[in-house]
Amino acid sequence: MFPLQRGRRLRTNESIRSLVRETSLSPSDFMFPMFIAEGENVEVEIGSMPGIFRRSIDLTVKEVQEIYALGIRAINIYVKVSENLKDNTGKEAWNKDGLMQNAIRAIKTACPEMIVMPDVALDPYSIYGHDGIIANGDVENDSTNTALVKMAVSHAEAGADFVAPSDMMDGRVLRLREGLDAAGYPNVGIMSYSAKYASAFYGPFRDALDSAPRESDVVIPMDKKTYQMDYANRIEAIKEALWDVEEGADMVMVKPGIAYLDIVREVKNAVNVPVTVYHVSGEYAMIKAAAERGWLDHDKIMMEQLMCIKRAGASLISTYFAKEAAILLSK
Numbered sequence: 611m612f613p614l615q616r617g618r619r620l621r622t623n624e625s626i627r628s629l630v631r632e633t634s635l636s637p638s639d640f641m642f643p644m645f646i647a648e649g650e651n652v653e654v655e656i657g658s659m660p661g662i663f664r665r666s667i668d669l670t671v672k673e674v675q676e677i678y679a680l681g682i683r684a685i686n687i688y689v690k691v692s693e694n695l696k697d698n699t700g701k702e703a704w705n706k707d708g709l710m711q712n713a714i715r716a717i718k719t720a721c722p723e724m725i726v727m728p729d730v731a732l733d734p735y736s737i738y739g740h741d742g743i744i745a746n747g748d749v750e751n752d753s754t755n756t757a758l759v760k761m762a763v764s765h766a767e768a769g770a771d772f773v774a775p776s777d778m779m780d781g782r783v784l785r786l787r788e789g790l791d792a793a794g795y796p797n798v799g800i801m802s803y804s805a806k807y808a809s810a811f812y813g814p815f816r817d818a819l820d821s822a823p824r825e826s827d828v829v830i831p832m833d834k835k836t837y838q839m840d841y842a843n844r845i846e847a848i849k850e851a852l853w854d855v856e857e858g859a860d861m862v863m864v865k866p867g868i869a870y871l872d873i874v875r876e877v878k879n880a881v882n883v884p885v886t887v888y889h890v891s892g893e894y895a896m897i898k899a900a901a902e903r904g905w906l907d908h909d910k911i912m913m914e915q916l917m918c919i920k921r922a923g924a925s926l927i928s929t930y931f932a933k934e935a936a937i938l939l940s941k
């Protein structure tokens with residue numbers, strides 16, 4: 611008898627394939643990252659991210675209502691503030707009437723069921739384009755944590771459901787947990803960017819917020835390699851994720867996505883909290899660029915990548931494709 615096994619029996623047609631399919635996608639698997647701009651009625655498409663916009667709060671609120679209706683239940687928010695609000699302390703980050711705080715309030719008022727996860731890191735507010743406070747030629751860990759706590763508490767005050775620290779400082783999850791509890795926000799969760807690699811895939815995001823490390827009066831690193839992880843490393847990712855869970859993270863994240871699915875699976879197996887994967891700006895840009903040239907089938911590649919991220923172990927996928935994928939899933 612040859613062949614002894616016939617795997618093709620389970621692939622004969624779409625009906626049988628649907629019966630044995632191990633992974634599925636639904637709009638509630640996605641988080642949509644959104645960029646907020648100052649002003650009113652502002653909508654600027656990001657050059658390296660076709661289809662993704664920086665929008666003022668009024669237009670952001672409309673978009674949030676639209677994606678809620680499509681079944682998306684969580685958003686990450688990032689702000690672009692004007693240059694005159696940037697300094698080395700990042701103090702605009704905890705301004706009660708800052709762009710982020712106003713955005714959180716407006717979104718939660720218009721769409722209370724949407725889970726809002728503001729980004730906690732100083733880069734949009736830093737004159738140096740770094741995720742923390744610069745001292746002695748590098749980002750200073752502990753003073754940055756103090757700033758991040760003020761920032762996170764101001765997000766909680768504005769109504770954030772979760773805070774999402776993306777800065778990679780050591781000990782920040784514990785500091786944030788203590789700070790939120792002390793301020794009376796024990797139910798505000800922490801989604802920690804635990805295994806965040808120093809990646810060139812973040813390029814388009816830095817275009818969107820104008821937040822890349824930049825030349826200045828003092829000597830500073832022109833990359834983020836002293837805090838974000840070396841992409842040659844694997845064990846470090848597990849270590850960072852376990853620390854964050856111990857420090858009180860409700861969810862951990864691996865970032866970027868597609869090139870890091872080995873890490874996603876290992877982190878998934880190591881922790882007992884949901885794992886989020888950030889399918890980042892550069893991954894989005896690659897698909898858009900190839901599809902524009904007719905070199906790849908946009909929708910098929912999008913769904914394949916999202917499904918593979920889920921299969922690797924993601925409970926949630928933060929992706930710029932959230933809206934398009936949700937529309938496609940509803941058809």
Ligand code: PBG
Pocket residue numbers: 729731732733741776777811812813814815816834889890891892
């Ligand atoms: C900054 C931050 C970055 C991203 C999310 N938060 C960029 C960076 O670390 O330089 C990247 C997201 C993306 O590329 O889509 N704290």
